[in-house]
Amino acid sequence: MSNSITAYMFLAMLLLSIGFLGVISRKNIFVIYMSIELMLNAVNLMFVALSRYNDLMSGQIIAMCIIAVATAEAGIFLSLIVVLYRRKKSLDSDIFNTLSQKEAL
């Protein structure tokens, strides 16, 4: 197993699951952001491993494009976190409830 594609896939799935768990269970908005980045990198790993396995270069180029897109996302994420922190002085996602359902009903 150590020399085959399975190990890479296994690692990528593991990272993806950890990232997903982080997004749904954490309340710190910074940790949520890091979990999403983790998931993106898991997908990157998957593409690179597959491209090496199939002897195709396309997967590696796809991984590079994903890195660039992830950076753009990071820019918006980080600036939004700064804005939110300056407004609320906290990173807890629970206090962002101005839009919650109960208030509007």
Place this chain on the structure above:
Amino acid sequence: MGDISYLLPLLFVGVGAVVLMLLSYTKSLSISSIAKIALGFLVLAFISNVYYFGELHKVYPYENVFFGMIVSDTYSVYFNSILLVGAIATILIGWDYFRPDRRFTGEFFSLLLFSTFGMMLLVQSAELLSAFIALEIASLSLYVMIGFQTDNIRRVEASYRYLVLGSLSGVLFLFGTALIYASTKTTFLGNIGVELLPQTGKDISLAIGGATLILITFLFKISAFPFQNWTIDVYDGSPLPVSAYMASTFKVAVFAFMLRFVAMDLGYIKDYWDGLLMGVIILTLAYGTFLALAQNNLKRMLASSSIVHTGYLLIAFVSIDIIGESASSSIIYYLIAYFLSAMGAFGLISYISSSDKLRLTYEDFKGFSHVRPYMSAMLSIFMLSLAGLPGTIGFIGKFYIFSGAIEAGYTVLATSAILATFISIYYYFKLIALMYFYPSPILSNVPPLKGLPPIFIGFIAIAVLWGGIGNTFIAFFPSIDFLIDVAKLSHRSLFLQ
């Protein structure tokens, strides 16, 4: 003209976005002149796009540069026209909303053009990775547009909420792409379908999983049942013209890509989805109806009813492999119908609230017809069209979808949709009743009917009526039949070589 003529619409919008970005800190330019420049670029793009409207073609422009990642066919021209009209309409109906507010700078219009550029690229992309990049260009610009007024915490929160869920769904799209890549060794739309043919004798379970993950992203972006919770909050938290833009254009672009993907590649996989999609549709209709009934705020009501409209659209989406061409043309027609009615309704409400930026509830409209009779008439037309009453474009759209569903044998879905339509009459007509059957007006400080936005909204209202009854008056003027014919032609253009 060479290949460049097929790319001109994209080029105009992209160049316009960059030019506006560079101009946005020029002190001498007022916000209305920047809006005029944005309009100019969009109109140029629209004209260069309409040139190929209704002509059967499929071209991969500059194949040695883009390697067939971008395609231009009748289908993409059709959808690009809708998207460009949507962007133009957003600027026009928001004219009085953006101008007095000093927080809307030139960058906002640049982002609007970038977002339109992304959506047009999504419609034109013939490859999964370029589709992902286009999707991200469109949504990243939207996140910033929603949270543009950073001093209003509602805007920033809506933006944050959309950002987290949107990037999560983006990751799922990529994961799906990776699984498809693992199974077929390609990400090009035409080739995936060839690899999945049963004759190849391959195990396609990985590809089914991947395609389902992409379907989930798609359901998220159009706010179908399990992924609908963000819709109301985000629409409610964003500025009204931006909500109008999101509700009308983004849904169109995502539907366009998914239709292309399913029609070209996933014919065999779609059978696995039928049960799943039927459940999704029934739940979408039920939950959207429940949400719309519960709202008191008009903006939230329109947002919830957009979930119900997603349900109607998905019905035609399910029946696409049985009745093919007519299903996809009914989707396209319904998208236009919803686009016009929602744009009109959101636009009128944003015009009414543009001076004091109040959040309008049903109560505010009591006796509204006595102060502003023409505005209430227009609002009634849009509500009638959203509810799907005969004589409006919404009726024709619903008629095609329901009759298509019955023809394809999905009686269950058609009946659920008709039930949802009956209930929807309650929350749409409540507004009309309040406007006409109460003597004393509550809402004061409504801007009078003058300037650009009301003229444009009136134009949309006429288009809504024209779409419903147009053909009976003047035989040769372009109307429903013309739009349906071109929609069928664009479906055919997907399968050209």
Place this chain on the structure above:
Amino acid sequence: MSAQLVLSLSVVLILALGVPVLFLLSSKLGPQESTKNSKNIPYESGITHCVGGCDNRFSVKFYLVAILFVLFDVEIVFMFPWAVRVRELGYFGLFEMFAFIALLVLGLIYIYRSGALKWQ
């Protein structure tokens, strides 16, 4: 009326009634509020007492420049595949790379004009 039809209609009705109940219960069943303050610090299980002062504020300018740096820094990834094949791609590749860098320069001009690089 077929059995399936009746079933689906009842599903629509039940859901319209049942979902709100679940909705009200969701605050009871969902994730509970964490009472520990440590969940809100950047390193949950690590540095609690750092040497020197760790709670002094940075100017927000640092974050802005850092974000801009990350954005431009990562664009280098597109130059590596080009650099590997620069001879084979010839003038076509050179032109594409110039077009790409020109777009980056346009972005830089925008940032400069918006005043994000001023340190005041």
